[in-house]
Amino acid sequence: MQDRRVRDQTKLLAAVALLSLTAIFASLSAHASNKKCQLGKVVDLPITMNSLQPLIPAKINGQEAKFILDSGAFYSMISSATAAEYKLKLSPGPYGLTVVGIGGSTEVQMATVKDFNLVGVDIKNVEFLVGGSDIGSAGLLGQNLLEKFDVEYDLANGVIRLFKSENCDGANMAYWIAPQQAYSVMDIDRIDPLHPNTIGRGQINGQKIRVTFDTGAFTSVLSLRAAERAGLKPDSSGVVDEGYSSGIGRGQVKTYIGTFASFTIGDSEEIKNAKLRFADTRLTDSDMLLGADFFVSHRIFVANKEHRLFLTYNGGPVFNLSKNSSGTTADNRNETEAPPQDAAELARHGSALAARRDFVAALVDLSKAIELAPNEPEYYFQRANAYEANGQLDLALADFDHVITLRQDFLPAYIPRAEIKMLKKQRPAAIEDLDAVDHLAPKEADLRFNLAEINVHLDRLPVAIEQYRLWIQSHPDDSRMAQAMSGRCVSSALQNQDLGNALSDCSTALRRTDKTNKHYPYLYADRALVRLRQGDYGKAISDCNDALKIMPNNARALYVRAVAEARLNKKSDSDNDLQAAKKISADIAEHYGKYGIAP
Numbered sequence: 001m002q003d004r005r006v007r008d009q010t011k012l013l014a015a016v017a018l019l020s021l022t023a024i025f026a027s028l029s030a031h032a033s034n035k036k037c038q039l040g041k042v043v044d045l046p047i048t049m050n051s052l053q054p055l056i057p058a059k060i061n062g063q064e065a066k067f068i069l070d071s072g073a074f075y076s077m078i079s080s081a082t083a084a085e086y087k088l089k090l091s092p093g094p095y096g097l098t099v100v101g102i103g104g105s106t107e108v109q110m111a112t113v114k115d116f117n118l119v120g121v122d123i124k125n126v127e128f129l130v131g132g133s134d135i136g137s138a139g140l141l142g143q144n145l146l147e148k149f150d151v152e153y154d155l156a157n158g159v160i161r162l163f164k165s166e167n168c169d170g171a172n173m174a175y176w177i178a179p180q181q182a183y184s185v186m187d188i189d190r191i192d193p194l195h196p197n198t199i200g201r202g203q204i205n206g207q208k209i210r211v212t213f214d215t216g217a218f219t220s221v222l223s224l225r226a227a228e229r230a231g232l233k234p235d236s237s238g239v240v241d242e243g244y245s246s247g248i249g250r251g252q253v254k255t256y257i258g259t260f261a262s263f264t265i266g267d268s269e270e271i272k273n274a275k276l277r278f279a280d281t282r283l284t285d286s287d288m289l290l291g292a293d294f295f296v297s298h299r300i301f302v303a304n305k306e307h308r309l310f311l312t313y314n315g316g317p318v319f320n321l322s323k324n325s326s327g328t329t330a331d332n333r334n335e336t337e338a339p340p341q342d343a344a345e346l347a348r349h350g351s352a353l354a355a356r357r358d359f360v361a362a363l364v365d366l367s368k369a370i371e372l373a374p375n376e377p378e379y380y381f382q383r384a385n386a387y388e389a390n391g392q393l394d395l396a397l398a399d400f401d402h403v404i405t406l407r408q409d410f411l412p413a414y415i416p417r418a419e420i421k422m423l424k425k426q427r428p429a430a431i432e433d434l435d436a437v438d439h440l441a442p443k444e445a446d447l448r449f450n451l452a453e454i455n456v457h458l459d460r461l462p463v464a465i466e467q468y469r470l471w472i473q474s475h476p477d478d479s480r481m482a483q484a485m486s487g488r489c490v491s492s493a494l495q496n497q498d499l500g501n502a503l504s505d506c507s508t509a510l511r512r513t514d515k516t517n518k519h520y521p522y523l524y525a526d527r528a529l530v531r532l533r534q535g536d537y538g539k540a541i542s543d544c545n546d547a548l549k550i551m552p553n554n555a556r557a558l559y560v561r562a563v564a565e566a567r568l569n570k571k572s573d574s575d576n577d578l579q580a581a582k583k584i585s586a587d588i589a590e591h592y593g594k595y596g597i598a599p
Contacts, residue, residue, distance in 0.1 A: 158348020
């Protein structure tokens, strides 16, 4: 997450509490000093990679929560829905504070967690900013935790380490490297409360760029301006439209993928023919976010006190996250480090391998973790995700079953299990899982968005409408709001109920959606369907016309226009549109006919 600085912010107390832990000192050879560099480790923060989300376990007033450890967030943050879910009281945020990220900006409030637990340390009265989109976890732990320390990011081994250093100016702080092992070093911007992000410099096709090291960005992204300086534009040869991305803001940004001849980082690492995402967004203070996809392929030490950054390459792909030619990724441990032995270390290492799409090695580690701790549902869940991502659905289903057997309220396992059951045509069993989530989940839970979408697919429209209602009222600033309103609009129109609110939903979705979004013309067709149900055939045809101007082969718009034309006794026009719609989508008449929508 890339954010604007603030003038008035209170500091997270976690770092102060962590300083009370015992430091473990190590000596490093100093390249430019006769003094010994002392590197005191404060704490290991265990990280589990959920795909490309670096998650750390915590507790909010005794309730379990998982946070994304986000080096690109200037301050720790939760959404308003999370605050409601954990029953946190809100207070006004710092005057004039606006948080800026991918997808735009959001105004924020504050919430105080009376009892916050991180890595077994109880911390009193921890403050969070509140606002923005849900990001797949309880929230973000940001630089107000990290900036006080030197930080080692070893996501490939499932850990982030915090250090305090003394007399290390000029020393090589990549302490893990073996003799003769290559490493890269670079200067980074000075850290202070108003500029806490880790920002260094690189080059793209020989053009200098500023890069932010951002674990909260799941995939690395270059700004459109920087891409253009490097010679690539959206209409350049070989550039692919990648759709839209979102972040903390309520909007979405257009993204593309292109191949750049050269990407250079630090004083020695260069990636040839780098396939990179770039987006039509402005990044505060930098030209590029180096995201979790970069971190899992590197081991990185951020020496905040010395304003330098050290990194080594782990092996395997850096940005595209496909398997390399050997089908495996390199082990980043040096000769002096023992491989993970306990269940927790094995599981974290396995989840990182899965994030790098090295599923064979990931499954080996996760299976070993399960052998050592056969009653831990989290490890079965991680292995189930790896099996599913690797296309081994039967094995994934068995592991999801085992998760729920061990812990009935393990909510994240139900929806993927239901999706597999749907693929296997086990509709009643899938519905049973979805209803279990509805019963177990807090009303503010973000997964209600997923429940709504899946129930639409299952044609359970009244259930979908209710899930959309619950999600919309708890997530007012979320980047998926237009999608949720569109879904509720169409579901209501098909049910022929609450048409006034359905029309409002579709109109709002149209206003909130970028006109270049490929879904934009469908929103006109959806609103046309509502107007058709209301008997306003002229306006229904007008909306269809607007949709067809943008997308002439829009079967939905052609069909709805055909029905409206039939109601106005324009038989020839209706027949022509109906035939055109059927050529594009053979079963469209059957789909709408079951709701009584026919010429």
